Amino acid sequence: QVQLVESGGGLVQPGGSLRLSCAASRSISSIKVMGWYRQAPGKQRELVAFIDSTGRTNYAASVKGRFTISRDNNNNTMFLQMNSLKPEDTAVYYCNVGPLGPWGQGTQVTVSS
Numbered sequence: 001q002v003q004l005v006e007s008g009g010g011l012v013q014p015g016g017s018l019r020l021s022c023a024a025s026r027s028i029s030s031i032k033v034m035g036w037y038r039q040a041p042g043k044q045r046e047l048v049a050f051i052d053s054t055g056r057t058n059y060a061a062s063v064k065g066r067f068t069i070s071r072d073n074n075n076n077t078m079f080l081q082m083n084s085l086k087p088e089d090t091a092v093y094y095c096n097v098g099p100l101g102p103w104g105q106g107t108q109v110t111v112s113s
Helices: none
Strands: 002-005 010-012 018-025 033-039 046-052 058-059 067-074 079-082 093-096 107-113
Touching: 002 093, 018 033, 018 093, 018 107, 033 067, 033 079, 046 067, 046 079, 058 067, 079 093
Parallel strands: 010 107
Antiparallel strands: 002 018, 018 079, 033 046, 033 093, 046 058, 067 079, 093 107
8 A cells, every 4th residue: 555745834924835745655647546634623624626647636715726636656756736825725735645544643734823
C-alpha cells in the first residue's frame, strides 16, 4: 500500500499563498484517483479536491477558483496550490488515494493576520 507524506504547510496572512506537496512511497501513475482533504478544529474531515489519472479535477465549492490540484507522476508527487487564502482555510491538510488508504500526519495550514 502506498505511503503518503504531506508537507508545505505554514502560517500565512489572508490573501497569501501556499503550495502543499504529497510525496508517495512508490509510483503513482497507476493510482486512478488522488485527493486533498482538510480537517479544521471541531469539524469533520472534508474533501478539498481530487484529480484522476487523466488529469481531470474536481473541487469543493469553497475553494474553487482559488486552489489548484496537480500531480507529477514522474516524481510520484501530488500538489495543492492554494491562493487567496482565507482564515476559514485554516486546517490540517491531508492527501489520500481512492479508495481511501491510511491517513498520514497531515500538514498544518494557518491563515491569520
